[in-house]
Amino acid sequence: MKTIFISGASQGIGLAIARVFHAAGFQVAICARGAEKLAEAAAEMPGLHTYVCDMSDKAAVKALAAQLNDRYGALDVLVNNAGVFLPGKIHEEDDEVFETQISTNLHSAYYLTKGVLPLMQATKSGTIVNICSIASIMAYAAGGSYAISKFALLGFSKSLREEMKEFGIRVLSILPGAVKTASWDGVDLPDERFIPAEDIGKLVYDLYSLSGRTVVEDLVVRPFMGDI
């Protein structure tokens, strides 16, 4: 059975990706900080493996990677999805806003990937998907440190792609615009202005399913009516 691990997947985009791969017969493993929502996901998807892990904590991420290596061996698919959006402006925000987003959105992917890569490199196969953002390529006034973290995540993804070519590992970056998730709670706009999270789930599965001879490198996905 093929194995996928998705970080930050007890709700939102990560959960949508988990659902599609679960339906396709994968062993799906996910993490989040909150045990309650992980349990809800496990109740919905028989056989789902869940891990409580704060992905902003380097030591916890390294311990998680060791657990994944022991339990699954080389992952077939790794999705670096865990992330937090704290709107703000660089010149106004507290230092913690910067530090939290860099550790949650960037360090998480860096350390988890480095932890599981050696086994994937040994098999000379696998797919790594980094959930970036439109904010990885576009600056906007309320982007603040979120944009810094997502620009950097795209840089990580592009560099890793080049490094992994000789190991047969595909590295994809998905750059979504506004996706209807809890991240947008309190924003008074109709659902029609958002990408459904299910579409990102389907997209990741379809890109994974392409021949190993093909990689969709950095994919921009927008709401049909454009950015919010």
Ligand SMILES: NC(=O)c1ccc[n+]([C@@H]2O[C@H](COP(=O)([O-])OP(=O)(O)OC[C@H]3O[C@@H](n4cnc5c(N)ncnc54)[C@H](OP(=O)(O)O)[C@@H]3O)[C@@H](O)[C@H]2O)c1
């Ligand atoms: N929604 C959008 O419009 C949009 C657009 C572009 C990119 N993205 C990116 O897509 C990813 C998912 O976003 P989303 O909108 O689906 O978010 P979401 O609905 O807020 O869900 C975030 C998930 O990540 C987990 N999480 C948050 N912080 C974590 C941490 N420190 N350690 C482990 N798990 C953590 C959450 O569970 P716990 O809180 O229990 O930990 C939850 O399961 C993020 O990287 C985001 O930047 C989102």
